[in-house]
Every structure is written in structure tokens, then in C-alpha cells.
Amino acid sequence: MRVVVLHGSPRRGGNSDTLAEYFVKGVKETGDFEVLDFILNDMDIRPCQGCESCAASAEHKCAIDDDMHQIYSVFAEADIVVWATPMYWGYMTAQMKIALDRMEALAMDPEKYWVNKEFVAILTYRYHYQSTIGFFERIQDYFRFKFNSILYCSKNEDGPEDFHVSTCQDKLDETSSLGRAIGIKIIT
Numbered sequence: 001m002r003v004v005v006l007h008g009s010p011r012r013g014g015n016s017d018t019l020a021e022y023f024v025k026g027v028k029e030t031g032d033f034e035v036l037d038f039i040l041n042d043m044d045i046r047p048c049q050g051c052e053s054c055a056a057s058a059e060h061k062c063a064i065d066d067d068m069h070q071i072y073s074v075f076a077e078a079d080i081v082v083w084a085t086p087m088y089w090g091y092m093t094a095q096m097k098i099a100l101d102r103m104e105a106l107a108m109d110p111e112k113y114w115v116n117k118e119f120v121a122i123l124t125y126r127y128h129y130q131s132t133i134g135f136f137e138r139i140q141d142y143f144r145f146k147f148n149s150i151l152y153c154s155k156n157e158d159g160p161e162d163f164h165v166s167t168c169q170d171k172l173d174e175t176s177s178l179g180r181a182i183g184i185k186i187i188t
Helices: 015-028 068-075 094-101 130-143 169-187
Strands: 002-007 034-039 080-088 118-125 146-153
Touching: 002 015, 002 068, 015 034, 015 080, 015 118, 015 146, 015 169, 034 068, 080 094, 080 130, 118 130, 118 169, 130 146, 146 169
Parallel strands: 002 034, 002 080, 080 118, 118 146
Antiparallel strands: none
16 A cells, blocks of 8 residues: 655645645554655656657656656555645645646556545645645546545734644644545555
């Protein structure tokens, strides 16, 4: 059983990383899961070039030779895919968006790469998150994955500061509980 975690934040140890850690901790309480973390900011991933070679080749292989192939090599065997990212200007980070755009190669074979996977979007934000949730909801019917989300607003409603999620035990507990629930669903 495998969990693939895509970390979209350019900063380590922030809210989305912390919530991903708690989610994985919950999953691991239910069984022997292999966890593969990909820190997208540290990877050499070029933007999709729209060349359509993935559509034309028999193996649907992306023509760009970069670190994205590390993700491709494990994605098919993932039971759970975690998309952990803060929202910048109301949408996922550029690091996450580039990786997501490069999933076009995997879109050519939905049965192998998407169907029946558990997707978990962990989104941290100050004001808006709806566009990213809307994206996953729009493609869910076609790709037939199971979609879950954890949302955390870090903004203090009464002041200009943000609160790190580590100060919100209820959110950490909710995130671990979702991990346990999905882990149990997969192992049974």
C-alpha cells in the first residue's frame, strides 16, 4: 500500500506540510503504508510544453526528461495521493500547478493512473481556496477518483497575523482522523 505526497509549498514546515504529516501519521496507524514524499520546490520539473507526444506515443510517455519521471514511476501504484499546498492568489502554488499540468501524460490512461485512488487535497489559505477544490471536483467524475479535502484558514479574523496550524489541535486531530479513515478503507 502506497501514499504519494506532493508538497507544493516553497517553504518547509509550514501549514500544508504539517497537515500532510498528520494525515500520513493517521494512515500509518492503520497498516504498513509506504510513503513517498515529493518536495516539488526542490525538484527540476519543467512546465508542460503542449507538444502532445504523450498522446501520440504508445506508452503515453512525456517527452520532457526531468524529475517529473520520479513521480510518474510511482503514481500508478499509489493508493492515496495527497496534494498539499498553500493557496497563492486563490489558487495552488506554481510548483503544484506545474506538476499537475505535467499529469497530462497520465491522463491518457485513466484506468491505470486515476480510477479508484483516494485523492486528498490539503489546502491552506488566508482568503480563498474554492478554485482548487472546484478543479478537483470538475475532473473527479471523468477520472473516477475518490476526493477528500482538508482546509485550513490561517488568518486571524481580528488582526493581520497568521496562525500556524500547530496551534489548532482540532484541525490536527481532524486531519489524523481522515488519514485513519482512509487507511482503514484501503486495507479492508
